[in-house]
Amino acid sequence: MIEKIELSWLLSFHTVFEERSFKLASEKLGQPSSTVSRHIIQLEETLNVRLLERTTRRMSPTEAGQTLYEQSLPLLRSLDDQLEAISDQSDKVSGHLRILMPDLPFIAQQIASFCALYPKLKLSCETGLVPHQGLLDGFDLVMQFGRGELMDSDWVAKELIRWPSVIVASPEFVERHHSHLSFQNLPSLPCITTLSALQGSPWIFKDSRHSTKVHVTSQYRANSANMAKEAAIAGLGMAILAEPSCQKEIHQGTLVAIELEKTPEDLVLYAYSGKLKYSPQKVTALLDHFNFSDLFNELD
8 A cells, every 4th residue: 555655645634634724734845735735635545535624614634534644643753753864964963853841941941052052953842741642752852750660661761850859748737737747647648749740649759679659648739849839838738849849948947848757759850762773863962962960949
């Protein structure tokens, strides 16, 4: 079947799918609308299936069109990356760099300074804490926070920066629950957790061999360290935070560091890249550019 399909047809289909317009797709591709339309028709006739529903007001993909786009997108992007790598064998950093990362100032500063060094580089960056499975294939580099052991993945993980973690609560909360503040009682105490980031509700603690997970009780969940800190200050429960992000509050007395029998795992920022024998120069250069050694500011 593949010998019957031309790459230009797939490129036209992908562009029309993303732009939801033949006119916009033709402008993006630099081709006449008639050419783009003919490519779609040829692709549909070859596959013997309708890929796009066209009306006078709107255009939408059929189920077959949605499936074709999702299944072929990683292949086209991988092919594009390999062609870029082959065409540019020098040490120049160029091409299209796609990144998924948390929306944090200190990361943004590093990426901005990197792009300033390489004007031929094209950047597409999406921010988020919890990339869902399948989305990763659309990116060259994914930066994500983690605690404890890494889950099995087809990606190579590199540690960028590590912060010690601390359990904190308001002085009023500590006074109210002081007789029950122990590792054994942790599941029954009010806690503040993430909604879906960092594996959600299990709190992870250091152990001699493997991390220990504790499923805690939580009525306040949010994928935000700032919200967790403010909730802890308000006395809604205990929270695990990166130590630099709450040092000021501990010093001022609005938060109290709670020491239990086990220490919470460090918060680590990882960079995930694909398992290629030779990583694209743009990814390698960015990883080499990152320097967080002087980072002492808060995470917020």
